Amino acid sequence: MPTNTQILFQSKLADCAKKISAELETLLNEKTLEREIARPAKLTSAMRHGALNGGKRIRPFLVMETASLFGIKADDALRTATALECVHCYSLIHDDLPAMDDDDLRRGQPTVHKKWNEATAILAGDSLLTLAFDILADPKTHKDANIRSELVLQLARASGVGGMAGGQMFDLEAEATTLDEEAIKILQAMKTGALLRYACEAGAILGGANMQQRAALVKFGQLIGQAFQLADDILDVTSTQSEMGKKVAKDQGAGKGTLVALYGLDKAQHIADDLTAQAISTLEPFGDKADILKATAEFVVGRKS
Amino acid sequence: MPTNTQILFQSKLADCAKKISAELETLLNEKTLEREIARPAKLTSAMRHGALNGGKRIRPFLVMETASLFGIKADDALRTATALECVHCYSLIHDDLPAMDDDDLRRGQPTVHKKWNEATAILAGDSLLTLAFDILADPKTHKDANIRSELVLQLARASGVGGMAGGQMFDLEAEATTLDEEAIKILQAMKTGALLRYACEAGAILGGANMQQRAALVKFGQLIGQAFQLADDILDVTSTQSEMGKKVAKDQGAGKGTLVALYGLDKAQHIADDLTAQAISTLEPFGDKADILKATAEFVVGRKS
Numbered sequence: 001m002p003t004n005t006q007i008l009f010q011s012k013l014a015d016c017a018k019k020i021s022a023e024l025e026t027l028l029n030e031k032t033l034e035r036e037i038a039r040p041a042k043l044t045s046a047m048r049h050g051a052l053n054g055g056k057r058i059r060p061f062l063v064m065e066t067a068s069l070f071g072i073k074a075d076d077a078l079r080t081a082t083a084l085e086c087v088h089c090y091s092l093i094h095d096d097l098p099a100m101d102d103d104d105l106r107r108g109q110p111t112v113h114k115k116w117n118e119a120t121a122i123l124a125g126d127s128l129l130t131l132a133f134d135i136l137a138d139p140k141t142h143k144d145a146n147i148r149s150e151l152v153l154q155l156a157r158a159s160g161v162g163g164m165a166g167g168q169m170f171d172l173e174a175e176a177t178t179l180d181e182e183a184i185k186i187l188q189a190m191k192t193g194a195l196l197r198y199a200c201e202a203g204a205i206l207g208g209a210n211m212q213q214r215a216a217l218v219k220f221g222q223l224i225g226q227a228f229q230l231a232d233d234i235l236d237v238t239s240t241q242s243e244m245g246k247k248v249a250k251d252q253g254a255g256k257g258t259l260v261a262l263y264g265l266d267k268a269q270h271i272a273d274d275l276t277a278q279a280i281s282t283l284e285p286f287g288d289k290a291d292i293l294k295a296t297a298e299f300v301v302g303r304k305s
Numbered sequence: 306m307p308t309n310t311q312i313l314f315q316s317k318l319a320d321c322a323k324k325i326s327a328e329l330e331t332l333l334n335e336k337t338l339e340r341e342i343a344r345p346a347k348l349t350s351a352m353r354h355g356a357l358n359g360g361k362r363i364r365p366f367l368v369m370e371t372a373s374l375f376g377i378k379a380d381d382a383l384r385t386a387t388a389l390e391c392v393h394c395y396s397l398i399h400d401d402l403p404a405m406d407d408d409d410l411r412r413g414q415p416t417v418h419k420k421w422n423e424a425t426a427i428l429a430g431d432s433l434l435t436l437a438f439d440i441l442a443d444p445k446t447h448k449d450a451n452i453r454s455e456l457v458l459q460l461a462r463a464s465g466v467g468g469m470a471g472g473q474m475f476d477l478e479a480e481a482t483t484l485d486e487e488a489i490k491i492l493q494a495m496k497t498g499a500l501l502r503y504a505c506e507a508g509a510i511l512g513g514a515n516m517q518q519r520a521a522l523v524k525f526g527q528l529i530g531q532a533f534q535l536a537d538d539i540l541d542v543t544s545t546q547s548e549m550g551k552k553v554a555k556d557q558g559a560g561k562g563t564l565v566a567l568y569g570l571d572k573a574q575h576i577a578d579d580l581t582a583q584a585i586s587t588l589e590p591f592g593d594k595a596d597i598l599k600a601t602a603e604f605v606v607g608r609k610s
Binding site: 037163 | 335345348398439442453461462463470499
């Protein structure tokens with residue numbers, strides 16, 4: 001039996017996904033903004049295909065829920081949350097390319113390069129990444145330029161050479177080598193963890209958190225990032241293709257070391273649960289207001305797809 | 306005989322190129338910044354190869370020179386200029402990919418995907434693009450967050466779906482269709498023009514220009530963008546591979562319509578000269594202070610590579 005908090009969490013998560021899709025629909029049309037010259041219809045279509053694919057929108061949800069700890073309404077965190085989702089979707093489009101992970105399917109749909117071609121997929125990813133910074137820097141996102149600028153800076157740090165993109169580079173190199181536990185943890189903290197960490201830090205930035213509050217939320221983001229990745233690696237071993245909507249057991253096939261291969265399934269599950277408990281404990285200073293975030297941490301490690 | 310202004314221009318352009326390379330050397334090493342986790346050595350090497358390739362650094366030079374109209378020192382415009390160059394270099398790396406223009410050589414050197422592989426080139430481009438926004442949003446670039454935020458916003462507009470990336474999409478589509486004059490102009494204003502326009506607008510933003518001054522510099526950037534592209538198309542027909550350090554007569558080979566094909570060489574050169582004269586006239590309000598910028602406009606249309 002799900003608890004009331006879990007039921008509320010599911011309803012809020014579904015509501016967030018709807019809002020994000022609606023915001024992406026608004027942003028990814030052919031209407032040009034000031035200083036834009038024209039938008040190629042093919043490119044906006046490819047961006048929409050890559051971004052409007054029915055994801056769970058966990059990252060935007062974390063932005064909204066961490067911001068709500070400081071009394072920020074969901075609608076006032078929506079543009080920041082959408083910008084982050086643009087970066088996530090760009091990374092999926094590029095990661096799916098033949099030169100990278102070479103995936104034909106994403107959530108049961110053809111990937112962007114399969115539906116169009118590689119050039120279009122590269123440009124759609126590039127444009128979604130660029131759009132993310134456009135959204136954050138626009139005064140519509142927040143009236144205080146210090147906050148907009150800080151949102152941009154931290155998103156860039158989380159996404160670039162020392163974050164997500166660097167993590168994908170390590171991941172590609174991992175196919176040719178055997179990584180030890182420390183190297184796997186660094187790779188995962190970058191490839192998956194950095195954006196989840198940013199999601200929680202962005203809420204803190206929007207909310208005007210003090211340094212301790214912000215540090216707690218960054219820590220929460222890091223811990224659920226680790227739990228999320230362990231859950232992903234566990235699902236890669238235990239799930240079926242129809243549940244996941246994409247190829248499974250890929251990591252084993254590619255010879256990639258994962259913590260699941262290193263620890264075994266049982267220990268991996270135990271560590272994931274432990275990370276979740278640690279994550280929840282970092283939220284204690286926020287009291288009951290953080291109940292939905294705690295449920296999010298439990299969801300992240302308990303999900304089936 | 307070159308004039309004193311032309312000699313000064315050449316010396317300042319060379320000085321700018323040195324500063325930009327030095328700044329890129331500083332930024333593109335393996336030292337992590339706050340919130341970064343680790344930087345893969347292979348990825349930083351690929352980014353350096355793509356960025357430290359001896360370009361003329363015209364875009365950064367325009368940032369510095371337009372900023373200098375308002376008394377901003379070159380060193381105080383350096384980070385903004387470098388951020389723009391990161392975007393230019395990312396675009397070259399991605400445009401050279403087999404799925405795009407498929408070039409093996411860039412300024413006489415192997416392109417990033419030839420020296421490493423496609424995945425590394427995609428990630429190096431992604432990371433340079435991301436780094437550009439990191440640089441601009443960092444308080445080191447300017448103490449006023451309003452200025453940082455505006456620099457980010459306008460760079461995103463110039464680079465994304467309604468600017469440079471959209472222009473590359475139109476350019477790829479142009480291989481299969483015959484574009485009319487208007488469509489070619491839109492394509493070029495996006496693919497090449499938008500970043501040159503941004504270069505001049507960025508100087509205005511850094512300098513705290515009033516609306517009329519900013520509009521004049523945006524117009525100057527647009528006009529030299531058009532002249533630059535015409536000069537490029539003329540060089541594609543008249544230059545040799547050894548002068549250009551890359552393949553020439555590519556546009557004809559790819560069946561792409563250019564304004565040179567439409568107008569003929571003589572008329573194209575005449576229009577390029579006329580655009581340069583118009584560009585120079587937009588600088589009249591700035592008086593003698595704009596002499597170097599005027600020489601830049603003449604250089605852009607008169608260059609041999």
